[in-house]
Amino acid sequence: MGFDARLLTPLLIQKIVVSGAETRSFTRAVKVMDQVGGQGVSRNTMQRVVGDVGGELAVRRDANPKTAEALADCPEEPPELAVVECDGGRIRTRVPDQGPGVHLSGKGWSETKNACLIRATRQTFDEDPQPEPPACFCDPKHVAKLVESEALSVATPAGNGDDQGEVDEDEPQGPLGFDGDWRAKRLVRTVVSSMACSRQFGRQMAREAKRRHFSQAAARAFLGDGLGWNWSIWKEQFSEYIPILDFIHPLSYLHATAKAVYELDEDVWSQYLVWMRGCWQGEVDQILSELRLWQEKLGLPPADVADTDPRSVVAATITYLQNNRLRMKYPEYRRGGLPVTTAWMESLVKEMNYRVKGTEMFWNDPEGAEAILQVRAASLSDDDRLAKHLATRPGSPFVRRPKLPKSNVEKRKS
Amino acid sequence: MDDRQAVLAEKLENLLKEAAQVSVALDRADGTISGVPHYSVIEGRAHDLGRQFSRKIQERQLGEVAAEADATAKCPGCGTRCELTVEKRSLTSIDGPVGALEQEGYCPCCRRSFFPSA
Numbered sequence: 001m002g003f004d005a006r007l008l009t010p011l012l013i014q015k016i017v018v019s020g021a022e023t024r025s026f027t028r029a030v031k032v033m034d035q036v037g038g039q040g041v042s043r044n045t046m047q048r049v050v051g052d053v054g055g056e057l058a059v060r061r062d063a064n065p066k067t068a069e070a071l072a073d074c075p076e077e078p079p080e081l082a083v084v085e086c087d088g089g090r091i092r093t094r095v096p097d098q099g100p101g102v103h104l105s106g107k108g109w110s111e112t113k114n115a116c117l118i119r120a121t122r123q124t125f126d127e128d129p130q131p132e133p134p135a136c137f138c139d140p141k142h143v144a145k146l147v148e149s150e151a152l153s154v155a156t157p158a159g160n161g162d163d164q165g166e167v168d169e170d171e172p173q174g175p176l177g178f179d180g181d182w183r184a185k186r187l188v189r190t191v192v193s194s195m196a197c198s199r200q201f202g203r204q205m206a207r208e209a210k211r212r213h214f215s216q217a218a219a220r221a222f223l224g225d226g227l228g229w230n231w232s233i234w235k236e237q238f239s240e241y242i243p244i245l246d247f248i249h250p251l252s253y254l255h256a257t258a259k260a261v262y263e264l265d266e267d268v269w270s271q272y273l274v275w276m277r278g279c280w281q282g283e284v285d286q287i288l289s290e291l292r293l294w295q296e297k298l299g300l301p302p303a304d305v306a307d308t309d310p311r312s313v314v315a316a317t318i319t320y321l322q323n324n325r326l327r328m329k330y331p332e333y334r335r336g337g338l339p340v341t342t343a344w345m346e347s348l349v350k351e352m353n354y355r356v357k358g359t360e361m362f363w364n365d366p367e368g369a370e371a372i373l374q375v376r377a378a379s380l381s382d383d384d385r386l387a388k389h390l391a392t393r394p395g396s397p398f399v400r401r402p403k404l405p406k407s408n409v410e411k412r413k414s
Numbered sequence: 415m416d417d418r419q420a421v422l423a424e425k426l427e428n429l430l431k432e433a434a435q436v437s438v439a440l441d442r443a444d445g446t447i448s449g450v451p452h453y454s455v456i457e458g459r460a461h462d463l464g465r466q467f468s469r470k471i472q473e474r475q476l477g478e479v480a481a482e483a484d485a486t487a488k489c490p491g492c493g494t495r496c497e498l499t500v501e502k503r504s505l506t507s508i509d510g511p512v513g514a515l516e517q518e519g520y521c522p523c524c525r526r527s528f529f530p531s532a
Contacts, residue, residue, distance in 0.1 A: 003505070398490070
C-alpha cells in the first residue's frame with residue numbers, strides 16, 4: 001500500500017517531498033506544509049523523508065535504462081533534435097555526525113555536476129540564418145556582465161540602453177530570408193545532477209540519454225563551456241554528438257585579450273567587436289593568426305610572469321582557441337538548427353541553485369547533498385518523474401526503512 | 415453504474431446532506447458561527463469536517479483490508495511463515511492522524527515485527 005516506515009501516508013509524503021524540493025529551505029518548506037498543505041510536520045521529518053526519496057531516486061537513476069526501474073520515460077518516437085548540455089556548480093558541504101554547528105568538509109565548497117537533456121524541434125537552412133551576431137554582444141554593458149568585468153566607456157548602440165531589461169542572447173535579426181526564429185525549441189527537458197566524479201556522472205548522463213532514445217535522434221548536439229571534464233564526458237559517452245562550445249565562453253577570452261593588447265577603451269572595444277564577429281562567423285583560424293602576430297610582437301610569457309601580463313593573456317587565449325576550434329563552427333551549427341549557447345543549461349543552474357546554494361545553506365557530505373540534488377533534479381524534469389515515483393513508491397514492511405547502498409556516490413575525483 | 419452502486423451513491427448523498435445539516439446546527443448551537451461571520455470561519459469549519467470524514471474513511475478502508483487478509487504471512491526478510499495479529503497503529507495522513515487497524519507479524523528468526531500490508 002506504499003506506507004513509508006509505517007508512519008506517514010503516501011500522499012503526505014508527496015506533499016512533504018514537493019514542498020522540500022520547491023521551497024528555498026526545509027524551514028520554509030515546513031511553513032508551507034503547515035500553512036498551505038494543512039498538515040504540520042517537523043523539520044527533521046521533512047529532512048528525513050527528502051533524504052529517503054532522494055536516495056531512491058539515485059538508485060533508479062543508476063538502474064539499467066532498458067528496465068522499467070529507470071527513472072526516465074521511454075518516448076514512442078526518437079527526438080528530432082537531442083541536445084545534451086552540462087556544467088558544474090558549487091554548494092557548501094559539511095561533515096555529518098559531528099555534533100552541533102557546522103563542521104566544514106574540506107574548504108566547505110564542493111562541486112556539483114548538472115546536465116540537461118533536451119528533446120527539441122529544429123529547422124535546417126541552406127544558408128546561415130543569422131550571419132550577424134545578436135545586438136546584445138555589441139552592447140558594452142551587457143558584454144561587461146557576460147565577461148564579468150567593468151563596462152568600457154564607449155557609446156552604447158541605439159536601442160540597447162539600460163531600460164532594456166533582459167537581453168535575449170540569440171535574438172534573430174537582419175534579413176534572414178525566412179520568417180521567424182531559427183532557434184531550436186525546447187520540448188522536454190530532463191535533469192541529471194550529482195556530486196559524483198565526472199566519469200560516474202558521464203555514465204549517469206549516458207543512461208538517461210539511452211533511456212530517452214537520444215541515440216536515434218535525427219540530430220544530436222553536446223554543448224559545454226571550456227571545463228575540461230565536459231569534454232571528457234563528451235569523448236567517453238557522447239562522441240557521436242556534435243560538440244559545440246558555448247559561444248559566450250570564448251567572448252571573455254577575446255575581451256580580456258583585447259584589453260591586454262590595447263590601452264584606450266575605444267580600441268579595446270573595436271578589437272573585441274572584430275574578434276567576436278569573426279568568432280560568430282566561424283573564422284577562428286583567422287583570429288588565431290592575428291593572435292599569433294600579437295604574441296610575436298609582445299613576446300612569449302616568461303615562466304614566472306603573472307596571469308594578467310599581456311603576454312600570458314594572449315598565450316592563454318591562443319591555447320584556448322586552439323583546443324576548442326573544432327567546436328566553434330557556429331555558422332554550420334546555425335544552418336543545422338543547433339543551439340550555439342548553453343542558455344538552457346544556465347537557466348537550469350539558476351533553478352538548481354535556488355534550492356541548493358545560499359548563505360548558511362550546508363549539506364551533509366555526500367548523502368544529504370546527493371539526496372537534495374536528486375529530488376530537485378526530478379522536480380525540474382518535465383516528465384513528471386517525481387510525482388510518478390512518489391505515486392508508485394513501494395512501502396516498507398518494517399518499521400525502519402532499510403538503508404540504501406552507499407555506492408551511488410563515489411567520492412569526487414575531479 | 416449497477417443498481418447496488420446507485421443505491422449506495424444515493425445513500426451517501428443523503429448522509430452527506432444530513433452531516434452538513436448537523437454540522438451547521440452544531441456550529442450555530444455552540445456559538446462557533448453566529449450572525450454573519452467572516453467566510454473563512456465557515457470555510458475552515460467545513461474543511462475540518464471534510465478532514466474528519468477523510469480520516470474515518472481511511473480507518474474504515476484499512477480495517478477492511480485487515481479483515482480480508484490471511485491469518486499468516488511470510489516474513490519479508492527470511493520467508494518464515496508467521497502468524498498475524500491485528501493491531502492499532504497511528505498513521506499521519508494529509509488530513510491528520512489516522513488510527514488504523516493493521517495486521518502485524520513477528521518473525522522469531524529475524525526477531526522483528528513486520529507489516530504485510532505495506
